[in-house]
Amino acid sequence: MLSEVLPTALNGLVWAMSVFLVASGLTLIFGILHILNFSHGGFVMIGAYLAFTVTNRVPGTASVAAFLGIAVACAVAVGAMGLVVDRVVFRRLKGVDDSYSLVATYALLLLCEGAVKSGWGGNFLSMSPPEGLGGALFVGDLFVPSYALFVIAAGVAVYLALDLWLHRTASGRILKSVALDPWMASLLGINVTAIFTVAVVAGFALAGLAGGLLAPNQSLSPALGGTYIIQAFGVIIVGGIGNVRGAFLAAVLLGLVDAFGTVYVPEFPGIFFFVAVAVIILFRPQGLLSGIR
Amino acid sequence: MPHPPQSRPFGVLTPLAAGLVLAAFATLPFWAGKGLVFLAGIVLVQIVFALSFNLMFGLTGLVSFGQAAFFAAGAYASAWLARSAPGLPFILSIAFGAAVGAALSFLIGLVALRRASGIYFAILTLALGQLIYTVIGKTTALGREDGLIGIARPVLDFGLFRVDLATGDRYYFLLVVAAAIISGALWWVWHGSLGRILAAIRQEPERVRFLGVDVRRHREYAFLISGTMTALAGALMAPWSQIITPMIAHWSYSALPILFCLLGGSARFWGPAVGAIVFAGLEHGTRNMTGMAELVVGGALLLVVLAMPGGILGTLARLSGRPAREGAR
Numbered sequence: 067m068l069s070e071v072l073p074t075a076l077n078g079l080v081w082a083m084s085v086f087l088v089a090s091g092l093t094l095i096f097g098i099l100h101i102l103n104f105s106h107g108g109f110v111m112i113g114a115y116l117a118f119t120v121t122n123r124v125p126g127t128a129s130v131a132a133f134l135g136i137a138v139a140c141a142v143a144v145g146a147m148g149l150v151v152d153r154v155v156f157r158r159l160k161g162v163d164d165s166y167s168l169v170a171t172y173a174l175l176l177l178c179e180g181a182v183k184s185g186w187g188g189n190f191l192s193m194s195p196p197e198g199l200g201g202a203l204f205v206g207d208l209f210v211p212s213y214a215l216f217v218i219a220a221g222v223a224v225y226l227a228l229d230l231w232l233h234r235t236a237s238g239r240i241l242k243s244v245a246l247d248p249w250m251a252s253l254l255g256i257n258v259t260a261i262f263t264v265a266v267v268a269g270f271a272l273a274g275l276a277g278g279l280l281a282p283n284q285s286l287s288p289a290l291g292g293t294y295i296i297q298a299f300g301v302i303i304v305g306g307i308g309n310v311r312g313a314f315l316a317a318v319l320l321g322l323v324d325a326f327g328t329v330y331v332p333e334f335p336g337i338f339f340f341v342a343v344a345v346i347i348l349f350r351p352q353g354l355l356s357g358i359r
Numbered sequence: 360m361p362h363p364p365q366s367r368p369f370g371v372l373t374p375l376a377a378g379l380v381l382a383a384f385a386t387l388p389f390w391a392g393k394g395l396v397f398l399a400g401i402v403l404v405q406i407v408f409a410l411s412f413n414l415m416f417g418l419t420g421l422v423s424f425g426q427a428a429f430f431a432a433g434a435y436a437s438a439w440l441a442r443s444a445p446g447l448p449f450i451l452s453i454a455f456g457a458a459v460g461a462a463l464s465f466l467i468g469l470v471a472l473r474r475a476s477g478i479y480f481a482i483l484t485l486a487l488g489q490l491i492y493t494v495i496g497k498t499t500a501l502g503r504e505d506g507l508i509g510i511a512r513p514v515l516d517f518g519l520f521r522v523d524l525a526t527g528d529r530y531y532f533l534l535v536v537a538a539a540i541i542s543g544a545l546w547w548v549w550h551g552s553l554g555r556i557l558a559a560i561r562q563e564p565e566r567v568r569f570l571g572v573d574v575r576r577h578r579e580y581a582f583l584i585s586g587t588m589t590a591l592a593g594a595l596m597a598p599w600s601q602i603i604t605p606m607i608a609h610w611s612y613s614a615l616p617i618l619f620c621l622l623g624g625s626a627r628f629w630g631p632a633v634g635a636i637v638f639a640g641l642e643h644g645t646r647n648m649t650g651m652a653e654l655v656v657g658g659a660l661l662l663v664v665l666a667m668p669g670g671i672l673g674t675l676a677r678l679s680g681r682p683a684r685e686g687a688r
Contacts, residue, residue, distance in 0.1 A: 102478055158665050164478050165422040169621050170664040172614060176657030183650030288650075296489065296610060303482045334497050340490040347483045351475045 072208050074325050080214045082321025083221025084280055089298035089305075089313045090224055091272030097308030098245045098265035101159055104171035106273055107295030108178025109147065113140040113277020114286055115186055118193050121281075133196035137278030141271040148270025152263050175291055182288045195282040213283055220279050224272070225314045232310060241265060245308070300343040306353030315354055316346075377629060380636070385535050388528040397599075400531050402639045403538040404596040405615065409623075409631030410545050411588030412616035417625030418549060419581040420561030422481045424613050425467070425488025426589055431608035432491070433460040433590025435501055438510045438597040449513035449524075453594045460590020461583065463491075468582035472575055485610055492608035506604030510597050530599055537595055541588060542632070548584060549628050557581050618656075622663055624670025633671050 092106045120136050121127050127136060155174065159167040194200060195213040202211045232238040244251045244261045252258045284290075301320060305312030320342055327338025346354070384403060388396050408430060415421045437456030440447065467487055475483045496504050512525040524530040548554055559567045560574055568574050597603050606612065615638075616631065623634030641659060645651040667674040 155661070155665065162668075165416075165481070165617075166621075166664055166668075168422070168478075168481065169617055170661060172617075173657045173660035173664065176653045176660065180650045180653030180655075180657055183653060185650075188649060292611060296485070299482055300486060303479065307478070334493060337490060337493045337497075340486045340493065343486040344483060344490065347479060347486070348470065348474050351479050 069207065074329050075322060076210065076214060078322040078325030079318065080217050081325060082317040083218045085297045085301050085321065086221045086314055086317035087224060087276035087279060088294045089301040089317060090228055090310060091269035092298050093302040093305065093308055093310055093313045094272065095266060095269035096302065098241060099156060099262055101156060101167045101171065102164065104168055104295060105174030105178055107298065108175040108291035109144050109270055109273040110277040110294050111182060111291035112178055113144050113274035114281040114284065114290065115182055116140045116143060117278040117281040118191055118286055121193055128197045130196045130198045137275055140278035141275035144274025144277065145267045145271030148267045149263065152266040156266055175295065178291055179288045188288055191286040192284065193282050228310050300339060304343055304346045304353055306355040309353065309355045312353055312355035373629065381539060388531060396528060396531055398639060398643060400534050400599045402635055403534045404592050404599065405619065405635045406632045407538050407541050407592040408589055409616040409619035409635050410542055411585050411592065413620045413625055413631045414545060414549060415581045415585040416617065416620055417630065418554060418561065419557040419578060421578060421581065423484040424481045424610060425484035426616055427608050427610065427612035428488040428491040429460045429464050429586040429589040430593035430612065431495060432463050433457060433593030434597045434603045434607060435495060435507070437594035438507050438603060439501065441510065442507065449515060456594030457587055457591045461587040464583050464586020468579045468586065472578050472582060488608070488613055489610055492605055495608050496605040504605060506602060508602045510601045510603065512598045534595060534599060541591060545588060546628055553580065618660060621670055622660060624672035626669060627672045630670050630672045637671065
């Protein structure tokens with residue numbers, strides 16, 4: 067019995083933490099700017115493709131340290147793209163209807179797909195995990211790929227870092243105050259536009275980091291951005307949009323529901339994620355936790 | 360009281376342009392190649408798809424991200440019936456597709472509109488749409504991931520004579536006639552009393568509620584009409600493309616009518632039709648360049664949303680000094 071449940075739970079947690087890595091930046095940007103950024107998955111995908119290219123082109127990047135370094139470099143690169151997107155797009159979306167910002171950022175997703183197709187082509191690409199994360203270990207008689215453990219650890223680490231930043235540091239509190247009432251914050255002498263930029267750059271950097279960390283064991287294709295974003299949408303809506311803790315909880319919940327659902331009803335894999343999202347929105351439309359936390 | 364001139368910011372230009380476009384579609388097989396005729400048939404279906412969607416989106420102000428589910432429901436239901444019972448009249452299989460779409464949109468509208476609004480409604484419809492996409496892709500009777508192939512074009516039996524729509528461009532002409540009739544019906548709904556209530560709901564739901572109108576019920580009407588007409592568009596497309604795959608239920612297909620509406624201008628009845636035609640032109644022009652289609656369409660869309668908030672028609676109206684009036688347009 068246990069030998070059946072544990073691998074499934076492990077799969078669910080790996081899925082949960084991968085999606086949380088993607089969703090964290092998305093929910094951060096929504097929490098501060100109230101823009102649901104459809105293109106977020108596209109920028110995760112660009113991060114993954116950048117990591118793929120650097121790893122393959124530069125010799126001696128097979129170590130775990132180099133892998134982490136590349137992921138951070140991807141975060142910086144995609145964060146810089148966030149700076150441009152903030153200037154060109156997001157600043158013009160203040161006060162417009164939700165549907166407009168959803169469509170404007172969908173257009174950005176199309177641009178990401180177009181960029182990836184023209185830069186890397188439409189074929190599937192893949193890269194392997196770095197040396198040291200390619201193997202597996204046995205916990206009791208449970209077979210655990212090291213990379214799966216790494217993804218779970220990375221998800222938890224990003225969650226803890228974000229939570230600490232938002233709740234325990236001065237800059238995090240300023241960010242939260244701007245999210246709650248930008249006008250009041252501006253009266254208190256806070257440069258609201260600069261804070262918005264910080265949130266966007268941080269959100270995009272998280273996208274780049276997620277791309278760099280999740281690139282191995284993944285078939286990279288231009289459709290990846292769309293796949294990521296739909297799962298991340300479900301997670302942040304169920305968690306309570308804009309709420310990092312909620313997104314973390316929702317990712318774990320939805321990951322486990324989907325993993326166990328797929329084991330017990332193998333005819334319809336992947337269906338339980340959507341069923342769970344729909345049912346939870348029906349009974350708790352505001353999500354598990356609401357507001358920026 | 361005379362009717363205010365609601366949908367005519369361009370005066371007589373609108374019916375004139377609509378007539379010219381209809382004439383261009385109707386005569387296309389006489390002056391264009393086969394590839395273009397096929398594309399035009401798809402565009403006709405997409406125009407119906409987008410006009411139906413806009414009844415809910417531009418008029419009532421509901422952003423649904425799962426409209427492709429109804430399109431696929433109509434296409435799959437009619438194609439499945441036509442294959443299972445080949446002797447059945449064409450009109451019955453089309454009606455069956457629309458009926459399945461109606462039942463589905465009734466159910467989803469009932470549930471989704473009761474609980475969610477705004478961005479939550481968008482994501483809820485997206486989740487339900489993806490649910491239907493996944494189910495279709497895993498159902499053996501519907502061809503799983505491969506879809507249904509070799510869907511026959513029907514024979515119309517009028518008693519005295521029979522018209523085989525499989526020969527020549529006959530099915531294309533049927534599409535032109537059907538698209539014109541359905542567009543006319545949607546135009547009538549948009550400009551009639553129901554359309555005006557829906558437009559009022561978009562602008563001031565609270566005031567409309569004070570006037571004694573059941574806001575949720577009217578939103579449900581809009582969702583139901585929109586879903587049914589979308590299913591009808593899907594049912595019409597199946598014999599034209601002759602192959603349907605689960606991709607027509609995918610969320611990216613749900614994004615299409617939103618693109619058409621915003622590109623053309625969702626505040627005007629004909630906006631989505633303009634958007635669909637322009638979009639097809641952009642895609643057709645860039646079809647041979649990898650990645651170019653996404654870059655051009657994404658760039659154009661971004662430009663429209665950021666710099667031309669009323670879409671193509673809204674910008675034309677502004678340039679000619681005829682801004683749209685509030686309300687149903």
